[in-house]
């Protein structure tokens with residue numbers, strides 16, 4: 022059995038002549054809250070789509086808990102939860118309980134109402150809101166519902182694609198606290214993509230940085246500096262050196 026939750030080897034994806042992800046190799050230890058940092062268009066979402074079996078790699082490979090994403094997609098899907106930056110706008114006429122119960126039933130999860138309450142508790146959605154329509158929630162609360170949805174199947178690896186995009190500072194901070202708590206309490210490996218240097222520095226002790234599809238750094242966050250200013254200076258150098 023592998024020690025790693027995620028391993029990629031020269032993972033690549035092209036769209037026509039555009040190489041969106043270019044031979045990236047990294048490893049994520051089990052239980053890690055791992056950061057994947059890059060500017061807009063750097064290849065973060067494309068990488069997550071390959072790791073979650075939504076998009077086949079053009080070349081190279083990726084394994085989740087030892088299972089190959091291309092040849093064992095069903096095994097991989099059993100292990101993962103995915104939160105993208107889309108909120109539950111389309112479900113605004115549903116309550117959080119109804120919304121989660123719907124997905125729990127689709128997934129054939131037993132004990133639907135207990136599972137729904139467990140996941141809503143994990144993301145700290147207060148009891149008084151659980152029976153209210155999602156359309157009346159703040160953006161931060163909607164994001165919590167999406168995270169709760171991703172937790173329904175007790176995933177071993179949780180993928181969060183820019184989970185705080187569009188949130189104001191208080192909601193962002195709340196989401197950061199939630200992600201830290203989840204990582205500590207749920208023993209889930211978390212793969213967090215973001216273009217927010219402060220977010221990644223606050224949450225992740227191990228990171229990879231991508232620029233124009235290529236990996237420009239992989240290692241401990243502290244190697245890039247102990248304060249945000251130094252971190253950002255080094256980050257900018259890494260991002261511009263690849264241009």
Ligand SMILES: Nc1ncnc2c1ncn2[C@@H]1O[C@H](COP(=O)(O)OP(=O)(O)OP(=O)(O)O)[C@@H](O)[C@H]1O
Nearest residue numbers: 036039041059060061062063064065066067068216
């Ligand atoms: N389905 C697709 N067809 C063609 N090009 C695509 C497709 N998906 C992504 N791309 C291109 O691949 C590159 C990487 O995009 P990707 O969405 O992975 O970046 P990102 O780092 O997630 O960016 P952002 O932070 O803006 O979400 C971009 O140039 C994008 O336009």
